[in-house]
Amino acid sequence: MSKPTDLLVGLVLLPLVDCSSGGAGPHSSNTVDLSQTLVPDLAQPMDDLALPHDLAVPIKPKPAVFTRAATITGLKSARCLLSVELTGDKQPDLVACSTVDQNVQVYRNGGKFMFAKGASVSTPDYPISLATGDVNQDGFPDVGVASFIGGKHTILLGDGRGNLSATATLIGNSYPNDIQIGDLDGDGTLDVLGIELGMGNGGKVLSLFKGMGGGRFAAATTLSAGTGPAGAVIADVNRDSRMDIVSSGYQGGTYSVHLGMMGGTLGAPQTTAAVRGPRLVAAADFDRDGYLDVAMTFEGPTPGHVGVYLGKGDGSFAAAIELPVGSDPYGIGVFDANLDGKPDLYVANINSSDVSILIGRGDGSFEAAQQIMVDGNAYAASAADFDGDGKIDLAVSASTQIVVLRNETP
Numbered sequence: 001m002s003k004p005t006d007l008l009v010g011l012v013l014l015p016l017v018d019c020s021s022g023g024a025g026p027h028s029s030n031t032v033d034l035s036q037t038l039v040p041d042l043a044q045p046m047d048d049l050a051l052p053h054d055l056a057v058p059i060k061p062k063p064a065v066f067t068r069a070a071t072i073t074g075l076k077s078a079r080c081l082l083s084v085e086l087t088g089d090k091q092p093d094l095v096a097c098s099t100v101d102q103n104v105q106v107y108r109n110g111g112k113f114m115f116a117k118g119a120s121v122s123t124p125d126y127p128i129s130l131a132t133g134d135v136n137q138d139g140f141p142d143v144g145v146a147s148f149i150g151g152k153h154t155i156l157l158g159d160g161r162g163n164l165s166a167t168a169t170l171i172g173n174s175y176p177n178d179i180q181i182g183d184l185d186g187d188g189t190l191d192v193l194g195i196e197l198g199m200g201n202g203g204k205v206l207s208l209f210k211g212m213g214g215g216r217f218a219a220a221t222t223l224s225a226g227t228g229p230a231g232a233v234i235a236d237v238n239r240d241s242r243m244d245i246v247s248s249g250y251q252g253g254t255y256s257v258h259l260g261m262m263g264g265t266l267g268a269p270q271t272t273a274a275v276r277g278p279r280l281v282a283a284a285d286f287d288r289d290g291y292l293d294v295a296m297t298f299e300g301p302t303p304g305h306v307g308v309y310l311g312k313g314d315g316s317f318a319a320a321i322e323l324p325v326g327s328d329p330y331g332i333g334v335f336d337a338n339l340d341g342k343p344d345l346y347v348a349n350i351n352s353s354d355v356s357i358l359i360g361r362g363d364g365s366f367e368a369a370q371q372i373m374v375d376g377n378a379y380a381a382s383a384a385d386f387d388g389d390g391k392i393d394l395a396v397s398a399s400t401q402i403v404v405l406r407n408e409t410p
């Protein structure tokens with residue numbers, strides 16, 4: 001099986017680690033805080049709720065059930081995947097990118113798991129990550145694309161009818177590997193964050209492009225981070241209503257936290273050692289203590305693993321809980337797969353050509369991964385309710401195809 005994880009650029013062999021499962025911010029698909037519910041958790045008996053946490057009898061959560069509902073073929077080296085409603089019919093569409101076709105391709109959701117090829121936009125120089133948000137505040141979601149070789153981030157404005165048109169091109173450091181969109185300075189306008197491996201430059205920076213409204217952005221300001229940033233999430237980890245950044249330091253084996261400060265600035269990074277090769281990052285309140293936690297995929301063949309870091313609420317995190325998944329895990333995101341209101345994880349595995357679904361128990365621990373084959377190097381996945389039945393489905397980018405899995409959990 002081919003393993004397209006390496007790209008020769010110049011004389012440097014680059015391990016590529018990217019691909020976003022979605023941007024953060026108002027349209028985030030990898031940040032879910034399910035803790036804010038006021039409804040009692042009916043999955044647990046009342047006696048259980050009254051017990052101290054460590055005395056509670058663990059309730060085994062029900063597994064999720066997914067079946068293949070659609071296979072979109074004809075892709076070449078599909079690397080990114082995003083679910084976002086682009087056509088105005090309230091049904092989430094799919095956006096993929098191809099490093100061979102060098103484009104971003106929209107697949108319009110026609111209902112009943114029928115997807116039709118829609119708009120295509122040329123995005124040269126190895127597009128490898130997508131994010132979404134309404135950057136020009138016209139009510140229609142837009143798409144940001146990171147192009148690895150060009151060191152650039154292209155903003156594609158959505159018109160609400162399924163079309164995407166390139167507007168700004170944002171040049172940051174070098175070799176962007178992930179892109180996130182969120183309001184980092186709290187001015188009500190979405191900003192773009194470039195997460196850049198910076199190969200050959202001793203790259204230790206993130207590039208922040210502040211949104212100025214109308215889809216325009218300021219020139220990059222740089223934030224120092226762990227060596228070789230590969231992925232990040234924008235989320236409020238210390239619950240002060242200011243957005244923060246948690247980024248992975250792929251080359252240095254670290255993760256870094258930038259806390260949002262008064263006046264729209266970001267504080268100095270707090271960098272913590274992780275095990276080798278952290279890649280992409282997602283956030284949710286996995287133990288439901290009111291503070292966001294993060295999960296990261298880690299480079300590694302067999303067994304691959306995900307690290308879950310429970311937030312302490314002050315911007316720091318407990319030591320990793322390591323969860324085995326498929327081989328060479330890459331894209332990661334949060335959804336409620338088994339409909340119990342507790343956040344679960346999906347992980348795209350490159351080498352094992354499958355997706356792992358980790359059912360959260362709601363206390364920060366997880367059931368053993370359910371593996372679903374997708375028959376192709378899986379770099380990215382994206383969750384959305386494609387058929388509108390209230391159950392969140394999952395689309396997986398698998399090299400030459402996109403496999404759409406229907407959630408049939410009873």
Ligand SMILES: [Ca+2]
Nearest residue numbers: 236238240242
């Ligand atoms: Ca914060």
Ligand SMILES: [Ca+2]
Nearest residue numbers: 285287289291
């Ligand atoms: Ca938490």
Ligand SMILES: [Ca+2]
Nearest residue numbers: 336338340342
């Ligand atoms: Ca769940």
Ligand SMILES: [Ca+2]
Nearest residue numbers: 385387389391
């Ligand atoms: Ca559904």
